[in-house]
Amino acid sequence: MIGQTIAAALGTVAFSVLFGVPRKYYGYCGLVGGAGWCLYSILTVYTACTAVEATFFAAFLVVLLSRFLAVWEKCPATVFLTAGVFPLVPGTGIYWTAYYLVTDRPAEAADNGFAAVKAAFAIVLGIVLVFEVPDSFFKMKNK
Amino acid sequence: MVNEELKQDDSEYEEREQDDSKVLETALAAGHILLENGAEIARVEETMERICRHFGVESGNFFVLSNGIFATGSRKPDSPGGQYAKVQHIPVKGAQLDKVVAVNQLSREVAEGRYSLEQVQEKLEQIRRMPRKSFPVQILASGLGSACFCYLFGGSLADSLVAFAAGFLLYVFVLMVRESRISKITKNICGGALVTFLCILSYGLGLGDNLSHMVIGSIIPLVPGVAFTNGIRDIADGDYISGAVRLLDAILVFLCIAIGVGVTFIVYHRVFGGILL
Numbered sequence: 001m002i003g004q005t006i007a008a009a010l011g012t013v014a015f016s017v018l019f020g021v022p023r024k025y026y027g028y029c030g031l032v033g034g035a036g037w038c039l040y041s042i043l044t045v046y047t048a049c050t051a052v053e054a055t056f057f058a059a060f061l062v063v064l065l066s067r068f069l070a071v072w073e074k075c076p077a078t079v080f081l082t083a084g085v086f087p088l089v090p091g092t093g094i095y096w097t098a099y100y101l102v103t104d105r106p107a108e109a110a111d112n113g114f115a116a117v118k119a120a121f122a123i124v125l126g127i128v129l130v131f132e133v134p135d136s137f138f139k140m141k142n143k
Numbered sequence: 144m145v146n147e148e149l150k151q152d153d154s155e156y157e158e159r160e161q162d163d164s165k166v167l168e169t170a171l172a173a174g175h176i177l178l179e180n181g182a183e184i185a186r187v188e189e190t191m192e193r194i195c196r197h198f199g200v201e202s203g204n205f206f207v208l209s210n211g212i213f214a215t216g217s218r219k220p221d222s223p224g225g226q227y228a229k230v231q232h233i234p235v236k237g238a239q240l241d242k243v244v245a246v247n248q249l250s251r252e253v254a255e256g257r258y259s260l261e262q263v264q265e266k267l268e269q270i271r272r273m274p275r276k277s278f279p280v281q282i283l284a285s286g287l288g289s290a291c292f293c294y295l296f297g298g299s300l301a302d303s304l305v306a307f308a309a310g311f312l313l314y315v316f317v318l319m320v321r322e323s324r325i326s327k328i329t330k331n332i333c334g335g336a337l338v339t340f341l342c343i344l345s346y347g348l349g350l351g352d353n354l355s356h357m358v359i360g361s362i363i364p365l366v367p368g369v370a371f372t373n374g375i376r377d378i379a380d381g382d383y384i385s386g387a388v389r390l391l392d393a394i395l396v397f398l399c400i401a402i403g404v405g406v407t408f409i410v411y412h413r414v415f416g417g418i419l420l
Contacts, residue, residue, distance in 0.1 A: 004295050011291030011363075017276060017284035019181075019369060020239035037295065074251065075244045076186065078376075082240065082368045089366055092296050095359045098401035102408045127372065128379040 001041050008087040009034030016083035025079055028069050032084035036062040040088060052118045055088050059126030062088070067130060071138040081127070090119040164227045165260060166198040167216045172267045174205070174212050175231060176246050181238030181369040184209070184382040190250045197253050198260055209377075209385035210235055235392065237321065238369040245270045278318055285364040286311035293360020298353060305351040306360035309341040313364055331396050334365045335403020343411055358404060367396040 012033025013026050021029060040058035043049040049057070062084045063077075070077035093116025100109035170191040177187045187207045195203035195216065203216035215228040249266050252258060258266065275281070289310025290303040298306065316337055320330050342357040351357050371393040377386030 007291040007294040011288050014284045014288030020241045022241045022244055076247055079240050082372050091363055092359050094401055098405040102405040124375050127375050131379055
């Protein structure tokens with residue numbers, strides 16, 4: 001799990017390079033991505049959380065960290081958020097959906113596709129909820 | 144006497160008038176950079192309004208969509224003539240978040256009153272010219288990202304190495320077609336197909352342990368992260384049109400990747416027969 005968390009952090013940094021994030025924020029991006037994945041794997045392995053619930057909590061954490069860093073560094077939260085949620089994006093689900101579709105197994109394809117959509121909605125919910133919190137909350141905590 | 148006073152007023156007024164259109168021009172330039180490089184609609188509108196207000200233009204009105212800005216303004220709502228109006232079409236391009244950060248910083252400093260209008264224009268021009276990361280760096284980042292995500296989704300080290308190569312070559316392809324006029328749909332289908340082909344090839348040559356993990360890792364650089372997160376945020380902000388367009392963009396890209404992967408598997412299956420994997 002430690003290896004995977006490091007991979008998540010490194011992968012997040014790689015994508016923040018692709019999105020043109022300023023160099024000084026690479027470390028923060030890695031931290032956000034790693035933390036999100038770490039929470040996700042802890043929840044799925046050690047608790048009764050389903051993958052979708054774990055995705056929601058992990059996305060929640062990712063957005064929360066992004067907003068803290070945004071206030072702290074006085075820059076848009078998008079910078080940390082965009083690459084940070086990447087480990088949670090259901091790439092696996094998309095792949096298996098396509099795979100089962102072309103191998104003529106519609107039931108499995110539907111299951112995987114539905115799971116991918118649910119995971120995507122979990123991320124959406126995480127992002128929307130945390131952005132409802134007013135900026136002042138994050139400022140207070142910093143003082 | 145009265146006439147003269149009026150005249151004076153008029154000339155001063157004209158000067159202001161010009162200034163105002165310059166202010167709006169500058170605000171529009173800032174909005175252009177923000178929108179083009181993946182900022183949320185609310186941020187674009189707020190930045191433009193902030194610049195206008197700081198330089199004394201009260202009646203600037205902006206309507207921002209995901210691919211265009213409509214701006215009108217005048218010194219006073221009821222001032223005669225001298226209305227400023229402009230529509231700017233801004234095609235969706237690859238995001239470069241460092242430009243968003245730079246404009247955001249600039250607008251903060253403008254609000255603190257650190258710059259004159261000319262300085263702001265100059266700064267915006269500098270930001271507009273900020274270079275992208277060099278091609279080798281982008282390609283390496285794509286390879287590294289692919290390898291990391293392959294490992295993350297359960298691939299072995301050998302899988303990750305193949306994913307590195309596939310992600311590396313994928314981005315060579317992406318950069319080659321970036322400036323071309325090929326549609327986004329075709330680009331992403333080809334990208335997905337290319338990655339799958341490369342992974343099947345290396346798997347056939349005995350490199351890598353698990354085909355699925357290799358493909359999953361290597362398609363990640365195609366995933367439209369900026370469009371996806373921005374679409375969600377725009378919808379959360381109530382900018383439904385832009386949010387819906389951006390989400391549609393993201394979903395379309397997801398679908399195209401899946402089609403590319405699927406088609407390659409079908410072709411492989413037809414040509415070589417046998418069971419997949």
